[in-house]
Amino acid sequence: MPFKSRSNIGADLLLAEKLIQLGARPPIVSQLCHLTRKQSIAFFKAVKGQSPKQGMLPHDYQWVIRSAFNNIHASLFLSIIEDIRHRLSTPNLNATLLVAAYEIYSNVASRILPNRQCIQPLSSQYYPLDINRAWYLIGLLSAGDLVFIFCGRCHARYLGMIHPEVAFSQCPICDVWTDRSGRRRWVSAKSKMLTLNKPNAR
Structure with missing residues (x-):
């Protein structure tokens, strides 16, 4: 596999391997590791x-607000990204930053945000936020489509959405209710009435 001659090709390939092991697809590997499309596909194989x-690649800009569970995972990951950027003064995304942030996210998610349907919680394919969608959400945050909001009740930092077609800012911890199947749903006028009508509602 012929690669362009440059001093940091070894480091790029090591990062490319790590990204692929975490589930990144060739277009992302190509962009972050300075490989051509054919090289990234060959290296993936x-x-x-x-x-x-x-x-x-994932491109649903409303994914973050489709469920409180999605929002919690996205908020956790992008909080990690923002904290690393702030501490290291690195505004631009690179492969090292994505790998480090996603590994921290995976470790935390497997410990404190377990999905009851996960059979292998340490495998990224069982998280609602895989590394490809995580990469896409970083772009939305950088473009200003996603913004961080602090909840005045639980003091959590969560993601809200600013977009011409939708303006959304509900806390994934406070502004939810649990249906009969145990799923956490966003609070709405209808869900508030259902919650109030529950026999044991408080």
Whole structure:
């Protein structure tokens, strides 16, 4: 596999391998590790022993607000990214930053945010936020489509959305109710009435 001759190619390949192991797809590896599209696909096959998944990368800009569970995971990951950026004064995303932030997120998520349906909680494929969607959300945060909001009740830092078609700022901890199946849903006028009508509601 011919690579361009440069001094940091070894470091780029090590980061590319780590990204692929975490589940990153070739377009992301190519962008962050200075590889061509063909090189990133070939390297993916070498690392994984199989061809990469076909199709578009995650691009649902409303994913963060589709459920409180999604919002908690996205808020955790992007908080980690922002804290690392602030401490290291690195405004731009690079492979090292993405790998470090996602590894911290995976470790924390497996310990304090377990999904009851997870069979293998240490595997990133069982998190609602995989590394490809995490990369996409970083772009939304950088563009200002996502903003951090502090809840005055529980003091959590969570993500709100600023977009011409939707303005959303509900706390994923306080502004939710639990339905009969145990799922946490965003509070709405209807859900508030259902909560008030529950026999044991407080």
